[in-house]
Amino acid sequence: MEAVNQLQKRAQELRQLIQRYNYEYYVLDAPTVPDSEYDRLFRELQNLEAQHPELKTPDSPSQRVGAEPLVEFSQVRHQIPMLSLNNAFSQEEVFAFDKRIHDRLKSNEMIEYACEPKLDGLAISLLYEDGILIKAATRGDGITGEDVTTNVKTVRAIPLRLIENNPPKLLEVRGEVYMLKSGFEALNRQARQKGEKEFANPRNAAAGSLRQLDSHITASRPLSFFCYEIGVTKGNFRLLNTHHEILDLLKAWGFPVIPERAVVFGIEGCLDYYQKITQMRDHLNYEIDGVVYKVDRKDLQEKLGFISRAPRWAIAHKFPAHEELTTVEDIEFQVGRTGALTPVARLKPVSVGGATISNATLHNMDEIERKDVRIGDTVIVRRAGDVIPEVFSVIKERRPPQAKPIQLPKSCPVCGSDIVKPEGEAIARCIGGLFCPAQRKASIEHFASRKAMDIEGLGTQLVDQLVEKGLVHHVDDLYRLKLDALANLARMGKKSASNLLVALEKSKLTTLPRFLYALGIREVGEATAHNLAKHFGDLAPLMHADENTLQSIRDIGPVAAQYIHTFFQQPHNLEVIRSLMHSGVHWPAYQKEETILRPLEGKTIVITGTLKNMTREQAKEKLRELGADVTNTVSKNTDLVIVGENPGSKYNKALELGIKIIYEEEFEMKSVKL
Ligand code: D41
Numbered sequence: 001m002e003a004v005n006q007l008q009k010r011a012q013e014l015r016q017l018i019q020r021y022n023y024e025y026y027v028l029d030a031p032t033v034p035d036s037e038y039d040r041l042f043r044e045l046q047n048l049e050a051q052h053p054e055l056k057t058p059d060s061p062s063q064r065v066g067a068e069p070l071v072e073f074s075q076v077r078h079q080i081p082m083l084s085l086n087n088a089f090s091q092e093e094v095f096a097f098d099k100r101i102h103d104r105l106k107s108n109e110m111i112e113y114a115c116e117p118k119l120d121g122l123a124i125s126l127l128y129e130d131g132i133l134i135k136a137a138t139r140g141d142g143i144t145g146e147d148v149t150t151n152v153k154t155v156r157a158i159p160l161r162l163i164e165n166n167p168p169k170l171l172e173v174r175g176e177v178y179m180l181k182s183g184f185e186a187l188n189r190q191a192r193q194k195g196e197k198e199f200a201n202p203r204n205a206a207a208g209s210l211r212q213l214d215s216h217i218t219a220s221r222p223l224s225f226f227c228y229e230i231g232v233t234k235g236n237f238r239l240l241n242t243h244h245e246i247l248d249l250l251k252a253w254g255f256p257v258i259p260e261r262a263v264v265f266g267i268e269g270c271l272d273y274y275q276k277i278t279q280m281r282d283h284l285n286y287e288i289d290g291v292v293y294k295v296d297r298k299d300l301q302e303k304l305g306f307i308s309r310a311p312r313w314a315i316a317h318k319f320p321a322h323e324e325l326t327t328v329e330d331i332e333f334q335v336g337r338t339g340a341l342t343p344v345a346r347l348k349p350v351s352v353g354g355a356t357i358s359n360a361t362l363h364n365m366d367e368i369e370r371k372d373v374r375i376g377d378t379v380i381v382r383r384a385g386d387v388i389p390e391v392f393s394v395i396k397e398r399r400p401p402q403a404k405p406i407q408l409p410k411s412c413p414v415c416g417s418d419i420v421k422p423e424g425e426a427i428a429r430c431i432g433g434l435f436c437p438a439q440r441k442a443s444i445e446h447f448a449s450r451k452a453m454d455i456e457g458l459g460t461q462l463v464d465q466l467v468e469k470g471l472v473h474h475v476d477d478l479y480r481l482k483l484d485a486l487a488n489l490a491r492m493g494k495k496s497a498s499n500l501l502v503a504l505e506k507s508k509l510t511t512l513p514r515f516l517y518a519l520g521i522r523e524v525g526e527a528t529a530h531n532l533a534k535h536f537g538d539l540a541p542l543m544h545a546d547e548n549t550l551q552s553i554r555d556i557g558p559v560a561a562q563y564i565h566t567f568f569q570q571p572h573n574l575e576v577i578r579s580l581m582h583s584g585v586h587w588p589a590y591q592k593e594e595t596i597l598r599p600l601e602g603k604t605i606v607i608t609g610t611l612k613n614m615t616r617e618q619a620k621e622k623l624r625e626l627g628a629d630v631t632n633t634v635s636k637n638t639d640l641v642i643v644g645e646n647p648g649s650k651y652n653k654a655l656e657l658g659i660k661i662i663y664e665e666e667f668e669m670k671s672v673k674l
Pocket of ligand 1: 118120228229
């Protein structure tokens, strides 16, 4: 018994030491022991836990090496949505931001802003229960993300336990996981040596590393973390008055905060900060794409609230797009799903803002003429964030005498059909339709894409083969593919072939908007597909709708209406749809707009007391989105009163009048379900 106690004591000692050295290294940036000492203690703990698994604790640093691979990530709904940031690309926009704030606050007092570099990483949410990390999720769309707990635990800069003896019951810390520039370069060097694909930029590398089902892979990647806000809290937590104090507290609790943060006076202070960070940018060991300004005072933040998912009190001041010089080696025309010809410049490879670029879009013929791009030209290429790199302009002084002007091809480079470019339109198209292999491939790829039928593993190369080998002519042929035929394709084994069949099978259960989007009807993007689904509720009434009915729907104009109507008039399209459904493609009944979107329509709701996990403005906005009228006085017409901490007289009034009351926690539970 005594011996076991000894071991337990040693294990705890080791965990504490490792935690302390981690903190010194990642948060204070001031290690006190050499790496070798750290590694020795780490191995001792690992051995101890291997021999006595009962000594393992949920916050043990030994989990940082990875765990059993997952089959898939589960979805996590954020209790408080993770907002996005509005962007400013110029000083004017930054001044306008400051002015809006003063106008809304009806004050001309100078505002104090908390400034931070804007990391080019991946936003995540970390949930601590009684001071122990229990869940980590990606931001996703801000409402739901993916559970990446096991992977996040391998990131050493993220504390597995708070440095606090009396931690809040629940604490959500949000921040950015990013990859160090040096680590990113080393990773790409390795990939090059192994003949593997390189990551385009540190952001993709961070995202790709966190979205690994096998956390051992994540553990091997040089990821780090900076926190920037607190989300949900429960118990023993008093919200602080300013953003910078929150970061101070998080730092004391063991979270890395960005060392370059600062609090400045007024918007001029922000612009000075922008200049300073611009100069430091290339010397920082992480990629940033701008700086963020946040109103420092929490009470002002609350007054300002947010609008369409972004706070009014914060803005990202972006750096101008990265640019580089290179030469145009050739210009090719790619044929897209709708036959549109896109000229693409093949470039002498050049590194722009950390990513190697060898192709850049020229958009269309008009653009080529306007910019007068010729083969052999020296050009400026630009990459802004995630968008496709483009040829920005030509350096005419460097044009070689033999530079070749570009002409629109007369026939499709893929199928030989005629090319038409209607007068006054920018886009030239191949008229081959589904006769053109390029269009066929692109429509199949679109059908399989993530936002459409989401058929995992069906990428460009596989689609190319399927179409070229004649295995797939139209999208419905996908569901008739057989194992043997698939396994015989290049770069496919039995295993990947059967994975694809499983993915195909899985894709059969879809949703109406996904299916509509997947069909690839011109002008029907994701949003339109949703609107159509909401309006019609099912496929049949949509198929029979005339153009007038279609035009009456939100965001659908005469052009889209005509495309949709014509699409469902084509016997060929009807045949494909019938065949898809015959193969088992189906979707759950879709609730029409009225019932799904505005469940609180006609209800009058009052909020009283202080809400802990959202501001009153956030709560109001949410309720209004759901259709409710939010008012300030309780009367017999009130349907519901939501009660936070220290409620006022409205609470008594509600009790008096016998009006339905729910407490904040219940309100959150309900909204989580809605
Ligand atoms: O460094 C960043 N990428 C960063 C992102 C930052 N320093 N601060 C941020 N602050 C916010 C708010 C103001 C909404 C709390 C953010 C983000 N949001 C953000 N990251 C991804 C989406 C939004």
